[in-house]
Amino acid sequence: MKRIRLIASDLDGTLLDGRKALPAGLADTLARLAERGIAFCPASGRQYQSIVELFPEAAGALPVIAENGALVMLEGRELASTTIAPAALAGLLARLRSLPAGANERGAVLCGKRSAYALPGRFSDEVRRYYPKLEVVEDFAVVQDEILKLALFDAGSAAREIHPHFAVLALELDLQVVVSGEHWVDVMAASVNKGAGLRAVQAALGITREETMVFGDFFNDVEMFAEAMHSYAMANALPAVAAHARHRAPGNDENGVLRVIDGMLAAA
Incomplete structure (x- = not known):
């Protein structure tokens, strides 16, 4: 199995808990990912500025898929965008x-x-x-x-x-x-979705779908699942959404994303 080089995660209902809070221990996990050369990419329907507020380091370090894939940023610069005519x-x-x-x-x-x-x-x-x-x-x-x-x-x-x-x-x-x-x-x-945004990030970083892990919980995450060999639906995801993912992760109120990532890092 190829090693993971890119992890993309939805935010609301996935990485964030029911109180819209980031999980404890996230900063430590992000640091360990960076040490191993693994990129972490927030992928959300949220505004780019909203994501930056959650991840202050995002403006200068992380790739970001915002507005459900309509805007993709890399190191604070626009990588791709699709607007409404x-x-x-x-x-x-x-x-x-x-x-x-x-x-x-x-x-x-x-x-x-x-x-x-x-x-x-x-x-x-x-x-x-x-x-x-x-x-x-x-x-x-x-x-x-x-x-x-x-x-x-x-x-x-x-x-x-x-x-x-x-x-x-x-x-x-x-x-x-x-x-x-x-x-x-x-x-x-019509062409906008998180999957297309993820492909733009993969192309820019020279990363394949076999080297990509993703997490999501709702219908706007389905296309993203298809672009990653290691796709995880949260335990709180709707069954119709979870059917598109290869694996299941514990729910967003159970620190599911970090538990899977930390397990992957421990096993690597």
Whole structure:
């Protein structure tokens, strides 16, 4: 078996526990990985700036897959990105404006390269926890930025309440709609996913899928599983997601990612 040279991990529901906290001992594990020449890559639907806040060293050292693969950074520089075409974005925003009111609280975040954008209101105040670089605008149409993703929130079930309103339109506009969490749906260019982001990292570092280990728990991790010989679904993953991974890891509240990595390091 080829030795592991790259480890990519989803964050929410995977590396982070239920309180959105990093596991104890992570810094020590990252140091040991670096000593052995093994790259660690956070891979998340989160904004790049949000990931950097969790991993202060990321800006200068780690590869980072952000915005579900729409933005890939390496040593603080853009390695790859895929944006939504202006015509497709106009169609998305028109659908957003015509979205009927639902039974639950809803919100939207326009995710650009320079910043994220939200409309005024209580939702924009709460969303700063996930998008530390956020501008509040009166209308998304005034935003001047390269747009990576439209993130849609529903306090109930995003898959049931939001996804159907955008699924057909996304196909017409050469986009895709991905359920990225219980309350979130992301709309991105059709070619965007964490797997494509991981391939960009592998190519830049000269690493093969046989030398890659990945961890994930949700539907937006499935393509990433396919790009790694050593793919782990968390114990808390949905069965339909776990079916795409070769192995299982203990849950995110059981320090599952670090337990697998530490076991691999001990056996190497």
